[in-house]
Amino acid sequence: MIQDTKQRIVDTAIAVFNDDQSAPLEKVAEKALVTRRTLHRYFKDRSELLTACSKDIRKRCSEAMAAALDNPGDSLSRLEQLLYAAIDCGAKYAFFHKLHNSDTHDHHSTNDDCAAYEAMYRRFLQFVVHLQDQAIVSKHVTAEWVYCFFSGVVNTAVKADHAGAVAKMNQKQFAWFSFSRGIGI
Amino acid sequence: MIQDTKQRIVDTAIAVFNDDQSAPLEKVAEKALVTRRTLHRYFKDRSELLTACSKDIRKRCSEAMAAALDNPGDSLSRLEQLLYAAIDCGAKYAFFHKLHNSDTHDHHSTNDDCAAYEAMYRRFLQFVVHLQDQAIVSKHVTAEWVYCFFSGVVNTAVKADHAGAVAKMNQKQFAWFSFSRGIGI
DNA sequence: CCCCAATGTCACATTTCTGAGAAATTAATC
DNA sequence: GATTAATTTCTCAGAAATGTGACATTGGGG
Missing domain, CATH: 1.10.357 (Tetracycline Repressor; domain 2)
Structure with a gap:
């Protein structure tokens, strides 16, 4: 379940950032159906999320x-x-x-x-x-x-x-x- | 000359926004070799620049x-x-x-x-x-x-x-x- | 039923982006 | 070389985005 959310955020982020590199994290969070706060629990900041995307x-x-x-x-x-x-x-x-x-x-x-x-x-x-x-x-x-x-x-x-x-x-x-x-x- | 700068900004903006919709205007200004202040003298705000791009x-x-x-x-x-x-x-x-x-x-x-x-x-x-x-x-x-x-x-x-x-x-x-x-x- | 883990809510400080005024600087034109 | 238009520089205030802390809520598993 924890992996579920984390993976969903990454997948969403890839789709969003592919479309718009500088999109606000709020947009990623929204589309991933979580709060921005939750997103930040899994990823310290934008660059960490980017790294996770890259790795995935x-x-x-x-x-x-x-x-x-x-x-x-x-x-x-x-x-x-x-x-x-x-x-x-x-x-x-x-x-x-x-x-x-x-x-x-x-x-x-x-x-x-x-x-x-x-x-x-x-x-x-x-x-x-x-x-x-x-x-x-x-x-x-x-x-x-x-x-x-x-x-x-x-x-x-x-x-x-x-x-x-x-x-x-x-x-x-x-x-x-x-x-x-x-x-x- | 005035048209020169204006057009250069539009051309640059198209290239930049094509690559990154939400890119800061600073980035556009930089690449167009003008100050952000100058950019704003030609285009009231982001949306006006976008409109100009679209028209162009x-x-x-x-x-x-x-x-x-x-x-x-x-x-x-x-x-x-x-x-x-x-x-x-x-x-x-x-x-x-x-x-x-x-x-x-x-x-x-x-x-x-x-x-x-x-x-x-x-x-x-x-x-x-x-x-x-x-x-x-x-x-x-x-x-x-x-x-x-x-x-x-x-x-x-x-x-x-x-x-x-x-x-x-x-x-x-x-x-x-x-x-x-x-x-x- | 209680606990716990995951998530949400809210409040906040910080940073970055945005848009605009005023004065200084540069460049071209006459 | 004075004048004028275009641009830069500096400044600032407000908006938006970012990152975090404290606490509330939810929804299974023991």
């Missing part, structure tokens, strides 16, 4: 991505699973990406969260290059672009779902359609 | 998109020009989209800005349906998804450029490659 993201998101890549099966279906995994992470994935690519963020490989992001990023690039060597992914685009595009499609899918612009059942189907073709598959 | 966006972005659609030439190249126009609008386009799709935003067709957004949105959908009828765009995806995807690709291209993840000369090329194929062209 690292754990869930990074692990989900790694799991998809570790999948048995051919490269192509691994790529597909990777996309689905990221979409399932939703705001978490979006925030993961945003956190480590913001102007203010100074990257330190010594920081566990940065290291995890970097590892995921590197592995992704490597995987794409591998797919390009197999002539599965087009060489008209760079691996860096494929990564950006991947993140973009995930964001699009998550937002479209949230806005109700696509039926739930179509979300992943459309995302994979556009992503796979968009990288020349 | 409507003007530049909406017009650029309309111009691309009014182009002579075949449908396909119009679509391509539309994408390039949106990418050229950069943060403005992103913010246009964000403003009118945020949870807090309550849409009123009577509001000029909302009306402009709605008009652009409708025209886009109509155009896509037209392309689908001509069998240029795949019918596997809905027009709504194509719109979301379009915005997503624009965002991706703008961010990738800003982050230096792609060479400037490749930005539009990659974006069109991924977008066009991503909708089944």
